Amino acid sequence: MKQRSSLLILCSVLIVFFVASVSAQTCVHNGKNFIPNGTYDANRRLILSSLPSNAAAQDGFYSGSIGQEPSRVYAAGMCIPGADANDCSACIKSASDWLVQDCTNQTDAYYWALDPTLCLVRYSNNSFTGSAGYWEIVPQYLVMNTANINSNLTEFKKIWERLIHSIIAAASAPKSRYKADVAALTPFQNIYALMQCTPDVSSGDCDNCLRQSVIDYQSCCGEKTGGYVMRPICFFRWQLFTFSKAFGNITLAPPSPHPSPPPLLQRQPSSASDQAKKTDTGSRNISLRTIIAIVVTVIVFIIIIIIIIVVVFARRSTRGGKSDQQVKFNQTGMTTVRSLQFDFKTIEVATNNFSERNKIGRGGFGDVFKGTLMPGGREVAVKRLSRTSEQGEKEFKNEVIVIAKLQHGNLVRLLGYSVKGEERVLVYEFVPNKSLDSFLSDPLKQAQLSWTKRFNIIKGIARGILYLHQDSRPKIIHRDLKADNILLEADMNPKISDFGTARIFGIGQTSSITERIFGTEGYMPPEYRCEGQFSVKTDVYSFGVLVLEIICGKKNRSFCFPGPDLVTYAWRLWREETPLELVDQTILENFPAEEVTRCIHIALLCVQHEPTDRPHVSTIVSMLTSTTIISHVPQTPGSLDSLY
Template sequence: MSGTATQAANSAPGAKKFATREADANFTSSFRTLYTLAQCTPDLPTSDCDRCLRYVTGNLPRGRQGGRVLSPSCNVRYETYLFYNLNQTAVASPPPPLVPVSRGNGRRTWPIIVAIVVPIAASILVLLLACWVSKRRAKKYDAVQGGNAGYDITTVEALQYDFATIEAATNKFSDANKLGEGGFGEVYKGILPNQQVIAVKRLSRGSGQGDEEFKNEAVLVAKLQHRNLVRLLGFCLEREEKILVYEYVPNKSLDYFVFDPTKQGQLDWSRRYKIIGGIARGILYLHEDSRLRIIHRDLKASNILLDEDMNPKISDFGMARIFGVDQTQGTTRRVVGTYGYMSPEYAMQGQFSVKSDVYSFGVLVLEIISGQRNSNFYETEGAQDLISYAWKLWKDGRSQELLNPVLRDSYSRNEVIRCIQMGLLCVQEDPADRPTMATIVLLLNSYSVTLPVPKQPAFVLQSRTDGRMPDKGLESDQSTSQSMPWSINEASITELHPR
């Protein structure tokens, strides 16, 4: 069955995703020929077809000499007799032609007609019933998931990978395949048997991300389809392991280029402007264009990955919150996120909304322009953080001085000033003064739109006395191999305790 599924999934482009095979099998000490069949709908990509067939094959009945499983996208069957036509490429043979009816012996032809028509009608009814049952199951799953489930191959069952496959793909999680490490776990590069390259996020058992966050990230991200979001391929819950399987993004994360003095020159201004626009479109999709309103709550440079063409892809949805379409804000006692990117109303009062992500986006824009971290900012002209410094330059009419020196040989003055002004608008203290992501995307694509004049932004780090944030009662996802103060913006806070 596995060989038949593989053959069907890897059919030549343009050909029907269909395969049959036969082999000798041992049934109760007697050898008999086993006939197998696997088929996907023609619209499925190879990877989705293979995943669908693997799922339905796992649901075949055990201990029988025949069985079949149907789903809306694929089906498999095996029997000890030849149940398909070897000369046809469809599942069933065409019905035999009707015998011409002679006027002279009508009594003889009626039984023949009934014998032909009744089995055909019964077969059609059985297929319709099977399709109806499959659709009912899909609708039932949609209801359980709050109406956010996609077609059947992105259900929880179809997304599951077995641990042995993941272990083999990563060469038993070897250090040579490790891409990174944080408080939530480690990330490895892997290669599946079909040669697809993947990124494997293996959550640590003692991490702050529990079952709720894991299921949230797995089910939520699998439904999201956008060029500026990292695609989730599946997950593994086996041997007390929590593993997420993502598409592989080769150029690491944005902070790897923006904050490293030796690599800052690889991102010229045109690339940075393109990255800012891509991030904005990805957040707009989360806020307004996906099925439900999604608040990311942990937007930062290390959660923006870059593909082979330096296109940005938003990742790490373990802290995301799902809203109804008409819901605009929420409150939580469990504040999660990263100091330096958290809006003041969220950090202090636990109130979050789409404007919380807008605030984080504004900080990110100022970091991309300057090449400096907000909460690890070297004190300049009396400013203790990047937002304060950007505001001071704006008031003094010296906004361009915020631009990273490596970019000053070739850049668009109008684009830089508009981005700085937009970034300051995003970090306003009052959420009502911040623009929506739809407005931001419009501002990035049109020079005819006039930007409002920003007010003094929120200085959430202004009260620091020694450059460090209090670390009591906080958990971090920063790299365990680094020993840096809590003021760096790589510390994702999973819980905040009042003094």
């Protein structure tokens, strides 16, 4: 157990690299709201849509307003100095889109996005240009890495504080408002820090905002290995690894050939003869060689220990090892996102103490309840993990780590989590129409799904998977795409949910193998079900099954038409050139035959037996949104029962 915990702690720095790439946003709670789809909302959407091009065209900063009082909207967009115009525009567009989606009726909001560059988008019903009042300083969003500094803490703090103070001075200097810099911590490790203020505030206000952010960070996280603090007018981040293109332009000065020894090793100059001076110099040279030898030996020893730990951990995992439930939550190396953590009492009140009347579903790892957060009355979905589930703890950690990174209109939004004793709770946005499964299982609800709605659901799911595979950082493989995990909003917009079994892929990684198969029978491709091999093509296969289910209005595992399963039946109809016999009876009178046939064609390409024969999701999205002829011809699918 100690070996496994050590490995997790060692890996925590790598974990925070992924989580720190998540954008953060704050809908400022100033007690003011607007009516969705009203005049203020229309003005908000209009001015935010203009920010990407205006900010990119005006050296990375633009502010303006639109409309008449009381529906006038003020907005600003900003990128770091020197940012590529395309990166700046893309970053501000992403931030603007998420403010529109996430801050549904708040008149004030700001959003710092960290990818593909650093940028800020802010809007309000009051002019904020040049302001540094309460609403510019008080709302803050703090993220820290849970790993502790393992070097000399006293020396680290001296170097860290010297770097931070110099950056504050440079960033708040006249005509500045931005600074990124690096300091050498050891011969093998640097400290990277970046600060930025909006260019419309004064030097004093910038200095005050940055200092307050540093104080907030030090008060909670002074011994941690990195983090960031965000406010409406300033941003502060530091790490022990590079995290911005800005550092590529900074040259770290090499150490002096004869560096001054650390303060604790410094000696007063001697007043003895020249021979005494030579002896002292020789002693210090010998001491330096000794120190280098010791450092090299220690580094080699640490590397050997790490290799041993990794090997032992791998062997223990192969034998089944101990349950992840024995690893305490605060030892996982997960990044603590303070604004995402709810007090457990708040969740109990919201769900009426997890009342049966509030229960809206049951998942593989626990029950789901509808809740109402107070004050404000926001409706949420609360997932309470079962205490008896062997995989509940692992799923909980995985969902917090994975979903915290994901921000897309076709993915369910994680609002927060809560931990108390053995209680593990996840809080999501509330999606009123429940799951796609509830529509396919209910004949009355099924009749509500016109072909237009079904086609939009198919396209929305494809866009969500495309984000997971291609646009999110890092790449995510869901591994359990099915009708139960597709939630539907009031307008039937689909949202992919349940990321407990999802896997993160590293840069350049294309596939992996596992001995523990997660997923649902009927949605898993043969190479995953039989050999444990999974990749992006695993999700593509599941998507193909989903498309067939949406078209025929029945689930694969409850299929009762001629043929062993839905995939096999669809393939037989395609081979007999009668694919439209698959279409749900409730939409037979009104559907575009060519469009439906195209979707069946795409679905059959997705369920091909060989992963290499299945299209990438980017190709799928292109085929769904165009009318060009699909040249690829489907072959025998990968259903276990279709190989006849």
